[in-house]
Amino acid sequence: MPKTDLNDIAAFLAVAREKNFTRAAAKLGVSQSALSQTVSGLEARLGLRLLTRTTRSVAPTQAGARLAAAAGPRIEAIEAELASLSELREKPAGTIRITAHDHPARAVLLPALAKLLPAYPDIAVEIVIDYGLTDIVAAQYDAGIRSGEMLAQDMIGVRIGPDLRMAVVGAPAYFASRARPKTPQDLTAHACINLRLPTLGGLYAWEFEKAGRGIKVRVGGQFICNGTAPMLDAALAGLGLAYLPDDDVRPYLDTGQLIHVLADWCPPYTGYHLYYPSRRQPSTAFTLLVEALRYRG
Numbered sequence: 001m002p003k004t005d006l007n008d009i010a011a012f013l014a015v016a017r018e019k020n021f022t023r024a025a026a027k028l029g030v031s032q033s034a035l036s037q038t039v040s041g042l043e044a045r046l047g048l049r050l051l052t053r054t055t056r057s058v059a060p061t062q063a064g065a066r067l068a069a070a071a072g073p074r075i076e077a078i079e080a081e082l083a084s085l086s087e088l089r090e091k092p093a094g095t096i097r098i099t100a101h102d103h104p105a106r107a108v109l110l111p112a113l114a115k116l117l118p119a120y121p122d123i124a125v126e127i128v129i130d131y132g133l134t135d136i137v138a139a140q141y142d143a144g145i146r147s148g149e150m151l152a153q154d155m156i157g158v159r160i161g162p163d164l165r166m167a168v169v170g171a172p173a174y175f176a177s178r179a180r181p182k183t184p185q186d187l188t189a190h191a192c193i194n195l196r197l198p199t200l201g202g203l204y205a206w207e208f209e210k211a212g213r214g215i216k217v218r219v220g221g222q223f224i225c226n227g228t229a230p231m232l233d234a235a236l237a238g239l240g241l242a243y244l245p246d247d248d249v250r251p252y253l254d255t256g257q258l259i260h261v262l263a264d265w266c267p268p269y270t271g272y273h274l275y276y277p278s279r280r281q282p283s284t285a286f287t288l289l290v291e292a293l294r295y296r297g
Contacts (some may be wrong), residue, residue, distance in 0.1 A: 007077070008042040009071050011035055012050055016060045016068045069099040092285040093122035099130045100145035102227050103245050104272045108293065109145070109163045123285045131226060134196045137277055148270035155275040160293040163268040165246040168206075169258040173238040181241075181263045184217045190241035192218060192219035196226045206243045208265040221250045271295070 014024040015035065025032040043050050050064035060068055100109065105127050113125055130143070136144045146156060147164070168181070174191075181187050187206065195204040203224065205216040219238045224232055228244055235242035235249075236257060242249075246266075252258040274293055276282075282290070 004060050005273045006075065008038055009067070010075055010079075011038045012042055012064070013075060014074055015039060015051060016072075017065060017251050019058050021058060028293055047182055069128060069286075091122060092120045094283055094285045095124040096143070096289055097111060097124060097126045097128065097141045098143050098145065098274075099128045099134045099136060099141045101131050101140070102129050103176075103248060104145045104161070105129060107245070108272055112160075112289075112292045116289065120285070120288065123288070127290070129227070130198075131195070143274050143276040145272050145274055152248075152280055156278050157273040157275045158270060158294045159294065160274050160288055161271040161295050162297050163271050165268045166207075166243055166266050166268070167246045167249050167253075168220060168241055168243050169235055169253070169260055169263045170241045170248050171236055171258060172256065173237040174235075175259055175270055176241065180259070182262075184215050184262060184265055187217050187219050187241065190219070190221075192221040193231045193234045193240045193242040194219065194221055194224040195228075195231060195243075196224055199224070204243075208262070210265050 008108045011024075011028065011030075014028055015021055018027065021032050021035055025035040026036065039051060046063075048063040049061050050067060052059050052061055087263060098109070109125075109127060115123065117123060130134075134141065134144060136142075145160070147220040148159065168187075178190065181190060184206070192206075196202075197204050203218065208215050208217065219241075223234050223239045225234070231242045232244060232248060232252075234240065235244070236252065241261070249258055249260075253260050274290060276286075
């Protein structure tokens with residue numbers, strides 16, 4: 001027997017429920033003649049009459065009543081599920097996975113999510129703190145965050161924050177017995193708090209620039225960690241100098257808990273960007289997140 005289209009069964013069920021071709025055709029949005037041909041075609045393929053037609057009424061035959069009883073609830077369940085899927089498509093939902101290091105997670109992501117997530121309870125965001133240069137496609141992340149200078153060519157980048165500035169800071173107790181550095185090279189004589197970068201397999205070289213001249217300094221010290229939060233705590237404890245985002249240390253500079261040095265060697269640089277593959281088809285939830293993060297300053 002030829003394969004029967006579920007649309008044909010749905011058409012038959014509409015007539016069986018309405019007991020009238022005109023009303024059923026109006027509900028289905030088709031012509032009466034087209035609906036009659038559809039039902040007749042179904043009957044021909046089954047080799048059974050499903051409806052008894054008179055000039056005044058339409059009623060299911062025994063075979064028609066049996067088909068309606070068996071198929072009706074199933075077709076209704078399928079239609080309900082399709083409607084539910086359509087609603088899910090239109091209603092922002094799903095989990096978005098983002099890789100970032102801890103500073104943009106605190107400074108940019110969390111303030112935006114605090115406004116976005118309460119309005120969309122079906123959206124979830126997973127932030128994975130990672131200082132490595134992660135391949136977001138291979139690791140199945142939806143997006144990552146880096147400064148604009150580090151974006152790959154095949155990625156779409158959306159600016160999500162203002163220009164940034166780094167700061168070299170130390171506690172007053174640290175400077176009590178040490179002279180303040182006047183040039184980046186002076187840092188080699190200081191105890192510095194190092195950051196371990198897993199992807200590069202080494203310690204981060206502090207980067208400076210002045211009058212168009214760039215310089216990298218590999219510093220030494222007794223304390224090494226893999227995140228900016230413990231670096232800040234170590235600096236406050238007087239364990240050495242730390243190289244941190246200016247907005248992270250600004251409150252402690254204002255209260256005198258930390259002292260800023262080499263400010264003239266730390267110019268602004270391009271701020272954070274959200275990046276994701278150019279070939280991805282963004283979901284409604286992801287589009288909402290991008291717009292919530294987009295920098296408009």
